[in-house]
Amino acid sequence: MSESKEPPTTKPKGLLRSLLWTVISSRWVQGLLIALFVVVTLLSALYLSIVPLLNNWLPPLLDRVVAPGSQVHIRSLTRQQFSVDSIDLQPSPGVLLQLSNATLSYRGAGLLQGHADRLYAESVKVILSDDSANQTGSSSLPGNSQINAQINSEPLSVSLPLMNDLMSLPVNEIVLDTLAIETPEISAQLSANVTPDHWLFTGTARLPHIPGAIDVHLQLQRNESERSDLLMMLSQQEVLLAQLWAVIEQQQEQTSVQLRLESDLEALQSSLPDLAALPVKFQRIIVDGSLTSANESEWPAGLTTDLNATLQVNPSTLGDGLTLQATGFKARLQHVASQTENSVSKSDDSWHLNVDLQKIVSAIDLPDVGRWRASMPAQSLTASCNNLITECSASSDLKAVLKGLTNAELALAPNIQWQQNGSSTLTLPVNILYQQDTQDGLPGWALKSNGQLLANLNVQGDWQLTSTEGLVTTINADPYEGWKSSPIKGVLFNDLALSGNINDTRLLHTTPVKVSLSPLTLHSSEGKLSFAPSRISCDPGEINTNDLTNGLLGNCSVSLRLNDSKWGLWPVPDVSLFGPISFTMDDIRERVTASLELKAANSQIHFRTRFEHDLMNNIGSLQWHLLDAQLDWFALGMSDMENLTSTQLLNGQMSGQGWIDWELINAATPNETWQIIPDIMLRADGLGAVYDNSLTLEDWNAMLALRRPASNGQLGDYVLDAQISGSKLNSGIPLKNLLARSQTRIPADFSYFDLAIHEIHMDLLGGRVYAPLINYDSRKDINSFGIRLDHLQLSQIAAIEEGAGISASGLLDGMLPIILTKDGPMVPGGNLFARDPGGVIKYQDESADALSQADQSVGMAMKLLQNFQYDQLQSGVLYQPDGKLDLALQFEGKNPDFFGGQATHLNVNLEYNLLDLLESLRVANDVIEQVEAKYK
Structure with missing residues (x-):
């Protein structure tokens, strides 16, 4: 069986490497490293994207929170610096804040403590439009009425900031290259450098009504913990216009300011067109003093003040021929702040103002008015207010003098009592002196007037100006052309009450404005009025x-x-003139109208008039009506007129009416003249009078009409048409049933008159006397005319002298030429003729028998006239102005009882003084007594 083999493993060399490899090879360590890497990667990404995120998030946020339209753009953000490209903010309508290229420098630790190193901005702009003013005025800030209401309701609470707190900024330094402020009225371009110990603003500003830019320099510097200095300067083109220094000393509880303000008014006036237009040329003004107040206080009671002001005025040309000498004034305002509530009423806590005016002198030199000098002597004004400035009083004695062709002096002694929440009063005693010397043929005169005016004003703005006693005025005038006047005394504006409201200046209300004159007497050598x-x-x-x-x-x-007066020996009747009169003055009319009544002579003479005159066109008219006036000297209160005029007014009335128009022709030229156009009628009815105890008038009537007709647009002569009639005119031989119609022409210059009597006739001695036309020209030394006599009855002629023993019958006609001379009337040669068939003259008197025995020829004539039957009779008439009358009588006829009735021619010359004859007839016939008895 075969064995499997594992690959060979490479192991670290050494212990440290072995340990490190073991840790890294662990799964949780690998996970931690991955997480750390992710966090670092995320933080790096967040740091790199924070600026874009803020640029996206902040504008919508500002738009919602601050105002629509607000914008911000951030440039960078680091550990030591924050920069923005621009910020646009609209905190309220019409207000725009713009900031560009701004950088805030800081350190991490300082920033965490709320402190930065430096703030820099290239530009900061503040823009206020009209919308901001309207919005602010309507909502944010109170209007004038609200401010006044607040001031009137309670003192102003003041909280003064501590300079240490104010200048302690969260930034060590603020630098603004450009600080721009734009409003509808003001614009400024400034730069700013602000540190916790020093604020500095410099630049230019444009102010209303000032052409060109004004250089502005403002700095505030903290020198010590309790002291700061303020300096502000305004200049233009390197000329300093105004400068303010202030030293501010501040403690925890109190602030004191020492200040000094200087202004070059001469330079400022040249920069301001509105001030440059003023005729007064100012020099400078200086204000210095101190202000002290608790930091938490109520003004004005808590403000201690001691300020002085000085104003100087340069010699000035106020206009053509009008100059002002250098002058000025000084003022001082003092107040000690109250410490307790009870000190509000103490006089030591009151506000006090003293103003001292220097002498003011002005010269006037104008061709039309001559040289004058107006001056005000040095005088002062004092004022004081209670601690809260709710009650004030002020008083002064002001005087002004004007000297030149006339001298005038005005003295005022105003006393003002003002209450913030009650009625305010002004008591103003007034004294006026005026004197004018004799000039241009006019007399000199002097005026003195004094009185007192009282003004009241309540909190609702209702005001009233009253004068109970008025201005008592006396005028003393020098004699003028022989006339002397007693002092003219009167009262102006007595019982005056004028009222209105300062909030509605359109309407005023007043009681009657009156001018009253005391009795006045004018004397001269000729009379007394x-x-x-x-x-x-x-x-x-x-x-x-x-x-x-x-x-x-x-x-x-x-x-x-006018009371009963005298003009020489002549009495002047009492006259009263009364009625409404009005003046109309506007852009198209300057007119005077009046409806006046005139009563005179114990109110027996009564005129009603309507008067109108256009002052702008110099055209006017008068309509008048004379009511029936009794023609009786005693009823008229003018009994002396009977002796002065040798005329007794026994009966009669006079009345009339008409128009009189007038116009000034060729005004303001050497040919200036008044053109008068009358159209008036005057009548007298039932006049009975006695003149000079030699002439009586019974039941006379007269109608007169005066007019001035125009021809071809040109005014002609004045024309007076008259008709006069009377029942009887008796100077010894009565004239009855008289009637005369005439027309008289008078030129515009009244240099002469031309009388034409178109018809005149009267009854005389049973016959009639008339003249077909009589012309009389006042320019001629001699005027002549002829009169005709018809049907004069010899029986009435013979009966003129009762007891003369003459009786006669027959009628006489004749012509008498009349010549009027400066000495009187004369008849150079008139003729009288008896009408056919003649008549009888019988003269039987004891004086005739005596004459017959004295002279044979006379005796024969007397016998012939005892029963002379004439068939022809004529007489020549001669009359001289001294009254001498010569009659050359020629008779042809017979006396049947003499010379067997043979025809006889008889010439008789008679010479009389007609004036003496008429006087003897008046006495013999009791003419005056009979007329007087008739009208009793």
């Missing part, structure tokens, strides 16, 4: 501020009164 208390008042009620002028002046009234 006494004015009674008068007033002007406007009652707008509700005013629309968009139409302020019309609202304020659209419903006014006037009440002016």
